[in-house]
Amino acid sequence: MGNAPFLKTDPLEVDNTDFEVRSLDAMCVNEMQKDEPMLYNLKYLAVGIVFGIVLVKAEIISWFRIQEMFRLQSFHMYGVIGSAVIVGMVSVLLIKKLNLKTIYGEPISIHPKKFNKGQVFGGLMFGFGWAITGACPGPLFAQIGSGATVIAVTLLSAIAGTWVYGKFRDKLPH
């Protein structure tokens, strides 16, 4: 494949609101212009595998570590999240300063997030759920993988929660 410019060839592009819909209340939106062949997605699987191993081995998916965190009985989780944020921040700063591109040569773009009341109400609800289950969404997948098969029920319930949110989204304060 050459370095042909990524022309917008879709005649419906003007009316295409797909990105707007996809980015509604979503943090991780694909900003890539180019379409990747399905198999190329395996690289994200590989990143996920490493991430999953880290979640298990650093006991981030442990219910006990989460209880310690919310009772200020251990520094562990604060160390994990704090150092992750610092490394992430410095990396993003470097990407911007050095004007780094993706491996496909596209400029890296980060979608800015608008404030809405959901971040408060939803945030509190998620906090409740996090303290009960000892898991955020990522750890749910890792807990199931690590052998706690009953957490598949918790994951299904989380999917149901997301669905119910989508169903009543218009009626909730944002």
Added chain:
Amino acid sequence: MNFLDWLRQPWPWYVAGPLIGLTVPILLIMGNKSFGVSSSLRHICAACIPAKIPFFHYDWKKEIWNLFFVSGILLGGIIAAQFLADPSPIAVNANLVNELGKYGIADYHGLLPTEVFSWQQLFTIRGLIMMVGGGFLVGFGTRYAGGCTSGHSIMGLSTLQWPSLVATCCFMAGGFIMANFILPLILSL
């Protein structure tokens, strides 16, 4: 001690945190992907049960990378448990051991206490509230908030987005309220 034995010990925060932080630039450089996990739940809804809900009508295949990513997390969990498991029980703060003892929790061999999280407990009131109710709150809350610990606390804070700081503070506030004031009542059931 050989390399595998060394890997089997619990990893300290200063190894895990930076590795997680590096996920942010890796995903951006691989293909302009913003690190986040909770959106995968929405894509599953969009793919399987969109009904007639506009929130689930979008081209979810465009976000299929996210489903590959979470499948990787599941596989990573399997690999870590099969090949890198640490046989000794998890070391927990003595005050927590004391408190949990009152609720009949004494098994520290797994990542989750089997006295609460197991198939046998699923149909008890405590099990239902914690596994089904807790999961529902995680799914509803993260989507309402527009992200979870990865999307808001790591990705959002890394890119200096103040709404993510608000969200992170609310996650923590919710967690503190639940763990210290409400969870003790649920665990006593």
